[in-house]
Amino acid sequence: MGPYRTLIAFQTIVVREIRRFMRIWVQTLLPPAITMALYFVVFGNLIGPRIGEMDGHRYMDFIVPGLIMMSVITNSYSNVVSSFFGMKFQKSIEELVVSPVPNWVILTGYVAGGVTRGLAVGAIVTALSLGFTDLQVHNALVMVAVVLLTAILFSLGGFINAMFATKFDDISIVPTFILTPLTYLGGVFYSISMLPEFWQTVSKVNPILYMVNTFRYGILGVTDIDVGFAFTMIIGFTVLLFGYSLHLLNKGKGIRS
Amino acid sequence: MNNALSIQGLRKVYSNGHEALKDISLDVEQGDFFALLGPNGAGKSTTLGIVSSLVGKTSGCVKIFDYDIDTDIVKAKMQLGVVPQEFNFNQFEKVFDIVVTQAGYYGIPADEAKRSAEKYLKKLRLWDKRDVASRLLSGGMKRRLMIARALVHEPRILLLDEPTAGVDIELRRSMWEFMKELNEQQGTTIILTTHYLEEAESLCRNIAIIDQGSILANTSKKELLSNLHSETFVLDLAQPLISPPLLPGFVSRVNREGGLEVDIPQGQSINMLFSILSQSGIDVVSIRARANRLEELFVRMVEEGK
Ligand SMILES: Nc1ncnc2c1ncn2[C@@H]1O[C@H](COP(=O)(O)OP(=O)(O)OP(=O)(O)O)[C@@H](O)[C@H]1O
Numbered sequence: 001m002g003p004y005r006t007l008i009a010f011q012t013i014v015v016r017e018i019r020r021f022m023r024i025w026v027q028t029l030l031p032p033a034i035t036m037a038l039y040f041v042v043f044g045n046l047i048g049p050r051i052g053e054m055d056g057h058r059y060m061d062f063i064v065p066g067l068i069m070m071s072v073i074t075n076s077y078s079n080v081v082s083s084f085f086g087m088k089f090q091k092s093i094e095e096l097v098v099s100p101v102p103n104w105v106i107l108t109g110y111v112a113g114g115v116t117r118g119l120a121v122g123a124i125v126t127a128l129s130l131g132f133t134d135l136q137v138h139n140a141l142v143m144v145a146v147v148l149l150t151a152i153l154f155s156l157g158g159f160i161n162a163m164f165a166t167k168f169d170d171i172s173i174v175p176t177f178i179l180t181p182l183t184y185l186g187g188v189f190y191s192i193s194m195l196p197e198f199w200q201t202v203s204k205v206n207p208i209l210y211m212v213n214t215f216r217y218g219i220l221g222v223t224d225i226d227v228g229f230a231f232t233m234i235i236g237f238t239v240l241l242f243g244y245s246l247h248l249l250n251k252g253k254g255i256r257s
Numbered sequence: 258m259n260n261a262l263s264i265q266g267l268r269k270v271y272s273n274g275h276e277a278l279k280d281i282s283l284d285v286e287q288g289d290f291f292a293l294l295g296p297n298g299a300g301k302s303t304t305l306g307i308v309s310s311l312v313g314k315t316s317g318c319v320k321i322f323d324y325d326i327d328t329d330i331v332k333a334k335m336q337l338g339v340v341p342q343e344f345n346f347n348q349f350e351k352v353f354d355i356v357v358t359q360a361g362y363y364g365i366p367a368d369e370a371k372r373s374a375e376k377y378l379k380k381l382r383l384w385d386k387r388d389v390a391s392r393l394l395s396g397g398m399k400r401r402l403m404i405a406r407a408l409v410h411e412p413r414i415l416l417l418d419e420p421t422a423g424v425d426i427e428l429r430r431s432m433w434e435f436m437k438e439l440n441e442q443q444g445t446t447i448i449l450t451t452h453y454l455e456e457a458e459s460l461c462r463n464i465a466i467i468d469q470g471s472i473l474a475n476t477s478k479k480e481l482l483s484n485l486h487s488e489t490f491v492l493d494l495a496q497p498l499i500s501p502p503l504l505p506g507f508v509s510r511v512n513r514e515g516g517l518e519v520d521i522p523q524g525q526s527i528n529m530l531f532s533i534l535s536q537s538g539i540d541v542v543s544i545r546a547r548a549n550r551l552e553e554l555f556v557r558m559v560e561e562g563k
């Protein structure tokens with residue numbers, strides 16, 4: 001396929017992905033809005049004032065970036081994992097397999113779909129947060145770059161999960177047992193400088209910590225870790241997962257018998 | 258070379274060790290209407306699956322209009338429209354979106370995709386269902402939707418895996434008409450698998466018979482039928498019989514209605530039969546060849562192949 005046809009194929013996948021999550025907005029866009037609004041009210045408004053300051057900021061201001069990031073992570077991941085697994089389950093993935101769309105276009109198409117949902121939910125949550133705090137953006141470039149890269153990375157994660165999944169249980173195992181704990185322990189609700197030295201070291205193994213901190217740095221200008229190192233790591237992981245996803249697709253893992 | 262499809266030494270061993278195809282070779286000419294016949298589990302879907310990239314081959318060579326699927330897969334796929342045996346669309350998507358999206362996968366721009374989708378949905382009488390989610394269609398409509406989706410990019414070859422399974426007689430006839438027209442007017446090469454032997458007999462020019470992963474015969478329908486060593490005629494009688502009369506030189510039996518079925522070896526004169534019958538006082542009211550001669554042939558070949 002020439003570049004023009006390839007672009008059309010890419011666009012087709014992205015449009016279909018967006019149409020999917022818009023069609024089921026009650027399952028995709030509404031729940032994170034409600035959950036995050038509850039976090040803002042309960043942790044920020046009710047409990048926050050008793051906690052006092054965190055890294056020199058109001059507790060509410062401190063958790064908002066983390067909560068935005070958390071919704072971007074979960075929604076990018078779950079968009080791709082549910083959509084791609086759903087296609088496998090209904091066999092409609094065969095529509096793509098018989099077509100001449102190159103594998104890298106299939107992959108980037110799904111990732112773009114996941115990123116769009118992640119960013120859409122991120123935007124909704126950000127808009128909601130404005131009712132509780134005024135966001136001052138410290139470094140817009142860092143903020144945008146890290147949120148975009150994170151959305152890409154977790155879309156790829158969701159894609160790999162879907163390729164291995166053979167039943168519906170398989171698509172909830174990773175989010176429940178890995179993603180959620182890592183997010184909660186990734187400095188969304190607290191600064192790791194509060195932890196004893198040992199647990200600070202342990203926390204630094206958690207990749208989500210770097211994303212949350214970098215994003216918070218983009219907004220508030222405070223961070224527990226080195227932002228340059230964080231970017232290197234996120235980009236490294238993205239390249240790695242992209243290569244691995246493509247490898248799985250080329251092998252036809254879980255798609256071709 | 259004018260072959261739409263050329264398969265050489267194709268083997269498939271599934272991951273569980275089952276050998277579904279044992280070295281099959283097959284050529285289908287451009288413009289042909291070709292049937293792959295075989296009992297359940299013969300390897301028909303596996304064969305079409307490999308041609309359409311849904312199944313990976315173990316070894317062998319597949320060329321689609323001379324494009325090797327190992328080296329020229331994009332061009333090979335461009336030539337194909339695929340109607341699989343089982344429904345495989347997103348249950349929640351609308352009919353029109355499904356067809357337009359498929360066109361997009363082939364790089365067809367949106368307006369053209371919509372025009373083409375409209376054309377084929379109308380031809381397959383699904384246009385009034387265009388805004389319905391696919392899960393709400395009846396079985397026959399779903400089959401037709403799969404055909405519209407396979408044709409939206411106007412492929413040169415249409416592969417259909419049991420396209421009329423579970424379709425009522427009237428609809429089956431109209432699908433036959435549609436396929437014939439496509440073959441004759443647009444020159445689309447059609448390759449189908451079927452269990453309805455009548456379908457192969459009334460539609461196809463060339464037929465391959467496959468059983469247990471091997472091709473038993475691959476020739477024109479005419480040739481195949483001429484291979485029949487004998488034909489069976491059904492004689493309706495004025496007086497029903499209970500036991501078959503003595504008919505030297507003929508194999509016969511009494512059917513459920515008390516009529517007579519006689520196997521007549523090819524080339525043998527029927528006059529003899531009638532003279533014996535009239536001597537025995539058996540009054541023949543009408544005579545016809547038994548339908549589904551292909552079926553007989555098929556059963557016999559599969560038996561002989563064992
Ligand atoms: N994914 C698979 N894994 C293992 N064996 C398979 C798989 N798919 C098919 N088979 C086996 O391969 C053989 C051929 O199957 P295939 O589906 O090609 O038959 P078919 O001729 O299409 O039959 P039918 O008329 O019932 O559709 C069968 O024995 C089947 O059990």
Ligand SMILES: [Mg+2]
Binds near residue numbers: 301302303342418
């Ligand atoms: Mg089959």
